[in-house]
Amino acid sequence: MRRPIRGREEQMQRKIVSLKPGVPYSKYEKEIQQQGGKIIEHLPLINALLCEFPANRSVEVAGILSNNPHINRVDDDLPIKIINFFNPYFFFPIRKKETPKQMKQQIGWGVKRINCEDFLTVNPKRRVRVAVIDTGIQADHPDLRDNIKGGINITGNPADISDPNGHGTHVAGIIGALNNEIGIVGVMPKIDLYAVKVFNSKGEGSLTDIIRGLQWCINNRIKLINMSFGSPVDNPTFKEVFKKAYQSGLIMVAAAGNDAVEHKMQYPAIYPETIAVTSLNERNSISNFSSFGQGVDFIAPGDQILSTWNNGGYKVQSGTSMAAPHVTGAIAQILNKWGDLTPDQVKQHLKLTAQRLSLRPEYQGAGLIDVAKALKTDPKVSRYYSMVASYYGLS
Structure with missing residues (x-):
């Protein structure tokens, strides 16, 4: 639960009051x-x-309002954090290093x-059009600037999409x-990136910040979003948010979490509406910090990755x-090749073309x-195999 906000006379606490359809919210x-x-404020994504x-x-008060026939429920405005190894909430000690600001371009492992x-x-x-829901992006980074097309800051000045943390830029x-000739190269180097800044410099935000960010993506015709954030707990409102976003057509890729002790997956990665991703190391094993579970969709490289940083340079994370x-990035390649x-x-196509590991x-x-296979295999084939598997009860 978000910390109470101190007023002049008493502390206040934020709640999300979900309404039933048909009654103007002003009547409440x-x-x-x-x-x-x-x-x-009104949150139209979930009414x-x-x-x-x-x-x-x-x-x-939550109990009183929940008894109102026009109110579905009253839930906490849950705290949400970026999933990052140096965040104490998801801490795992891994070597960090910064590299020279301008170096000859290399293709990452x-x-x-x-x-x-x-x-x-x-x-x-x-x-x-891809949105990075995170801590912002350094828009003038020499290895990113031609691909940054805009965004929104939910945490303050809407026009300020700068990244005081570094996570979003990475x-x-x-x-x-x-x-180009410097730094690194992304999975899809020609792309329109949008910074949806919902976390502060410490990587902290709230469920309503996420709701606002998703609403902005829907309003601005974003097709694909990256969600490297999570929470160990959820509530019915949290779940409804991602159902609504999914129903709007958003493709949502979510980090599974860095629970190095119990390896429990985080929300929203657990939800079937997202594409949940665990971390692979260079030895083709799951990273020892990675969360995992029955809801995992794919594994991808996440160990010792060199990428852009918010000082104009690069860093391993x-x-x-x-x-x-x-x-x-792989999905962006697929959408570019095969269209809408x-x-x-998308999930079915990725499943059909993925490499099964030991x-x-x-x-x-x-x-x-496997990007190569996903770009060489027509998604119509994926849909055909999906229908056949469903018919025979194999999916």
Whole structure:
């Protein structure tokens, strides 16, 4: 639960009040005020209200409002964090190093491992629009700037998409760093990247920040989003958010989590509406920090990945946060080659063309993504095999 906000006389706590359809949300304002609360904003993605209530009555008020026939439920505005190895919440000690700001371009081991090396000079048939929901992006980075097309800052000045943390810039580079003569090259070097900044400099945000970010993506015709963030807990509102986003046609790639102790997957990666990704190391084994479980869809390189950093240079990072953007970039390649596909069609195509590794299913899902095979195999074939498998009860 988000920390209570201190006012002049009392502490306030934020709740998400989910409404039933058909009644204007303005009609709830009086009842909410009667309970000592106030409406902060309407959240159209899930037809809900973000409200503040006195902290010492928040549980009581939630019970009262839940009995209203026009209200579905009242849930906490959960805290959400980026999934990063140096974040104490998902901590795992891994060597860090910075490299010179300008160096001769190299192709990372991750790009090679997913069989993308031969497709880095592809001229796009269409510029795929990809959002990085994260800490922002350094838009003037010399290895990114031609691909950064805009974005939104949910945490403050809407126009300020800069990255005070570095996490979002690192993720963006894995997806779409330029194919030039410096630094690194992303999985899809010709792409339209949008920074959806929902986390502060410490990598902290909330469920409503995520809701606002997803709504912006829908409103701005974003097709594909990378989500290298998570929470160990969820609630019904959290689940509904991703169902609605999925129904809108968003393809959502999620990092599984870096739970180095119990290896429990994080939300939203657990949800079937997302594409959940675990981390592979250079030895073709699951990274020892990676979360895993029955909900895993794919495995991708996430160990010791060199990418862009927010000082204009480059840095090595490890985590499922680095694995997810390899899949996001691969999907961008697929959408460029094969055109508009639904989230289900994309997932099925990736499953059919993935490389099965000598790992347990809960570690790898369908396996390691294979860009070369995904670009050479027509998705119509994937859909055919999917229908056959479904008919015979094999899917």
